[in-house]
Amino acid sequence: MFPLKDLIKLIVMTVEVFARIKSRRPEKQRRSSPPARVRAVSPLPGKRNNTSCPKPGLVRRFFKVLLSILQIFIVYQVVLRLLRRYFKFPAPAFIGKLLDSDIRRRTQPADLLVERSGARAGMRILEIGCGSGAYTTSFARTAGESGRVYALDIQPGMLKQIQYKLQQPENQDIQTLQIVAGSAYELPFEKASLDLIYMVTVFQEIPDRARALKEVRRVLKRHGILAISELLPDPDYPWVTTTVRMGKEGGLHLEDVEGNLWNYTVRFKKP
Numbered sequence: 001m002f003p004l005k006d007l008i009k010l011i012v013m014t015v016e017v018f019a020r021i022k023s024r025r026p027e028k029q030r031r032s033s034p035p036a037r038v039r040a041v042s043p044l045p046g047k048r049n050n051t052s053c054p055k056p057g058l059v060r061r062f063f064k065v066l067l068s069i070l071q072i073f074i075v076y077q078v079v080l081r082l083l084r085r086y087f088k089f090p091a092p093a094f095i096g097k098l099l100d101s102d103i104r105r106r107t108q109p110a111d112l113l114v115e116r117s118g119a120r121a122g123m124r125i126l127e128i129g130c131g132s133g134a135y136t137t138s139f140a141r142t143a144g145e146s147g148r149v150y151a152l153d154i155q156p157g158m159l160k161q162i163q164y165k166l167q168q169p170e171n172q173d174i175q176t177l178q179i180v181a182g183s184a185y186e187l188p189f190e191k192a193s194l195d196l197i198y199m200v201t202v203f204q205e206i207p208d209r210a211r212a213l214k215e216v217r218r219v220l221k222r223h224g225i226l227a228i229s230e231l232l233p234d235p236d237y238p239w240v241t242t243t244v245r246m247g248k249e250g251g252l253h254l255e256d257v258e259g260n261l262w263n264y265t266v267r268f269k270k271p
């Protein structure tokens, strides 16, 4: 989870920035702009008065909009994080369309996640928490005809959406994808049977992550990969250090961290 300490610091900083802008404004206005009466009179008849330059106003408005966006983002994060701290529940199925939308794929592109995960043709791959299938079809195409992808989710409402997606004409080329209803706590796979397991904005949603990692270790082959991807607007987003620590505590070896603060993938290997 996003540490509460950092969240409070962020809020305090934002409030301080606002307070500074507000306290400076009257002083600045006094210094930079003449009184309204003076500004209204043009020195030359028929010519526009250039003293009312629109630039400072525009810049101020730009920063105002930026700060408003930041405020909305912080309020959204605080409310949802507090809610999710006390009430554990999987992301509701009605957000399936948002998860599998163009805007989502632009912020967290599928080919990037495939590349970072280390997925290759011929692999037996499991996606835990596939949701509406935003990334599943890309992984299935990468695994190809010689591989196999299992898309597992705990919610029937999400599985219905991925099923519908697979029935669409543009996905008829995918023949090696299997939808599985199940939980991360009891993966319906043989011991050491999978090459790669990946989760996209799922890991922190699982209340008992140590238990899930134990299952991941059981079903992965030796040197099999676990790839965990996270995206910042997700209310469960953790710092990369948290993900790395949890994976290591779960008995996996850290192989690589790719991406940035907003959108990263951590790749582990089963020793």
Ligand SMILES: C[S@@+](CC[C@H](N)C(=O)[O-])C[C@H]1O[C@@H](n2cnc3c(N)ncnc32)[C@H](O)[C@@H]1O
Residues within 6 Å of the ligand: 090, 091, 099, 100, 128, 129, 130, 131, 132, 133, 134, 135, 152, 153, 154, 155, 158, 182, 183, 184, 185, 199, 200, 201, 202, 205, 206
């Ligand atoms: C935020 S959604 C992400 C869906 C998809 N990975 C994506 O990025 O679009 C999280 C998904 O994890 C699933 N999930 C949560 N807890 C789970 C568990 N214990 N076992 C399996 N799936 C789970 C939820 O049902 C939900 O579909």
